[in-house]
Amino acid sequence: MGFKQFSLLLTVRLVLLFMTVLSLAILVISPGFHAASLLIALVSLFQVFEIVRFVKLTNDDLTRFLDAMRYGDFGQKFDHAGMGAGFLELGEAITDILERFRQFRGQQEIELKHLKALIEHVPVPLMSLNGDGTILIHNNAARRLFGSTHVTRIADLSQFGDDFRKRLVTLKPGERHLVTFKIDNLEQTLTVAATQIIRTGNVEKIISLQDIQSELDVAQLKAWQDLVRVLTHEITNSITPVSSLAKTSTFLVDDAIKKAEGQKELLEDLIDVRDAVDTVARRSDSLMHFVQSYRRLTRLPPPEKEQLNIKKTFADVVKIASADWKDKGITIEHDVSTDGLEVFADQDMLEQMLINLMKNAEQALEGKGDAKVVLSAKLNKRGRIVFEVSDNGPGISDELATKIFVPFFTTKRDGSGVGLALTRQVMIAHGGSISLASTKGGGATFILTF
DSSP, X not given: OHHHHHHHHHHHHHHHHHHHHHHHHHHHHSTTOHHHHHHHHHHHHHHHHHHHHHHHHHHHHXXXXXXXXXXXXXXXOOOOTTSOTTHHHHHHHHHHHHHHHHHHHHHHHHHHHHHHHHHHHOSSOEEXXXXXXXXXXXXXXXXXXXXXXXXXXXXXXGGGOHHHHHHHHHOOTTOEEEEEEEETTEEEEEEEEEEEEEETTEEEEEEEEEEOHHHHHHHHHHHHHHHHHHHHHHHHHHHHHHHHHHHHHHHHHHXXXXXXXXXXXXXXXXXXXXXXXXXXXXXXXXXXXXXXXXXXXXXXXXXXXXXXXXXXXXXXXXXXXXXXXXXXXXEEEEEESSTTOEEEEOHHHHHHHHHHHHHHHHHHTTTOTTOEEEEEEEEOTTSOEEEEEEEOSSOOOHHHHTTTTSTTOOSSTTOOSOHHHHHHHHHHHTTOEEEEEEOTTSOEEEEEEO
């Protein structure tokens, strides 16, 4: 409607200009009309100026409109109130278009912020490998995974293991693999998957890295618990009647020995029988106690967590575990990187774990001249609390290191193979993990990561 009125007004102006020019031509060729001719000429010039101004105003509006669209400046106003018919409608139409674009852009920005918030809070780490070798970290989960480690290029991935870097680089879109991720002396199993997009001509490979180590630990623990539960049940059912019958037989043999007094050969035979039955009874009781110790693996109560001051906890543990170490020539050091450092854990379980590890270190240091145990706590690169119990003993071979957390496995003559397995179970119940690392200069370091 505004454009039609603009065309009509422009046509009227042109017609009037034509009539004025025609009148000027008639007056010029007619003698005696010099003043009228001058007046008509001035009117013609005014009409030309008015037509130029009329057209220029519209062109300026269109130019401003196009610039506003180009640069996204949707705050422009086209208010031509009092400028006459046509301009008001044109201004309103342009302003309405800009308002619609402004609303559309605002809605796009809201949706973009929503998508960014979703990606930022997705619990699965997301990252991109670009064709130029650069890496883009997309969300909090990925930043937590890499911690404070600087990761901007593909070469930076070697810090977490060469195999990890090679797997990510060679991973094809649609593939899914298990990879080992190493950080802070801790190995984790990740499942990685990739997809590929092309953005502004650049190929971008988006990779998800999901930490499934805790799920694997829980599944493995449940399998061991189920196995232990079945074994203890079957062994208990088998040993209980044997133990009972052995004790009953002991009483019966004792009665027979009393009745066989004076019968030397029979008495000797009965004594041999009693000794054999006593041996069976004792071994049955020992086996029952042995089985009972494994029931702790299947009856661990849920941890009652609370905020614990680590420095105070260390002081209490050292007082209990190293009471006689001075006489044995073992020195103990304990260090907390920050005085106010706290851990959210079950106090009884935490103290028992540390005491057990310190007792293991004491046994490993038996007979060593410069025996030393170090108990420390710190924050790792990913902001998690880490306890370390180190000794300078003979250390643990790589072959044994893969077995020490397995229930039933022990290298001690009177060991039950429960201690480290139970410690691992407690750490899993706390949402953490335990691992073994070699100590510089010999020895072993147990690492508890909360």
